[in-house]
Amino acid sequence: MDYIIIMAASLFSAILISVHSEMYVMYTSLFFPMLISTIYFEKKKVWLSFLLSSLVFLVITTFHPISNKMNDLMDQLSMMCILITATAICIGIMSRGYEIAKHLTKAQEDHQDLMVKSTIMEKQVKTDALTGLYNHMAFYEYMDVLLLQAETYHYPVHLAVIDIDNFKKINDTYGHGIGDVVLKRIAATIKENVTNDDFTARYGGEEFVVILNDVNEEKAFAILEKVRTGVENLVHPEIKEERITISLGLQTYRAGMHKQAFFEGADNSLYVAKRQGKNRVIIHECGEALQI
8 A cells, every 4th residue: 555655645746746747847746755664664665655756757768758758868867866865864874764754663662661660669669678568658648548447438447466475485596587487387377367458567576467447346356366366277397486476555546546556556555465364365445355
């Protein structure tokens, strides 16, 4: 189709010049095929249009009775030079277009590479290197957004603060290397026992936080009980003593509650769980673990 259009433009130029052969301005129509071929950004099509325009010009000036008298050899040579120059300009435009396209492609690739690196860096900044969970900073960023949505759309949100019982003893007895192994194992268990809609982070040291979304308080308690029993049933071959347990404090978000009060409610519940013997879930404002 491209070649047909170029040939049709050449035929149109030939007809136009033949009909108005006495008008020199009509010879500018010989540039039509070259202009059209330039938009395809293929050099061979530009050269084809040059050959067709040259052929049209030579045939008309040789065989057309009026054009033959109006154009001598110098006129023909001059027009051929003009056509060659126009062809060179068209090829130059295409070459510049190739360079621009190349630069744009490179810029797009660089932008995509930068976006990937930025995403990776952002994930690294917000992720705890040891456990693979989100870190302290990511937790507060997520909580700010989540509490704003909860206040706007009125859906339930719960915060659990989790602490590994007697973890200092593990580090002191077996070393921090074994302690890190235990931390990773417990973090994985916490993550496995909550849903993909929930947010899990390592708050610091042996402490974790979980934000539970769009479930009632009883369901939130049941999820945390599942987490607690899952950790309690873990086997740690590196440790010869009794199994490791966790204590959990739970706070349900109330309308208008400040985020600091939200966190302190869960944290205070955790201390209650610790005082009551550890290895249990305590809901804020309850004297003992809620029985479901």
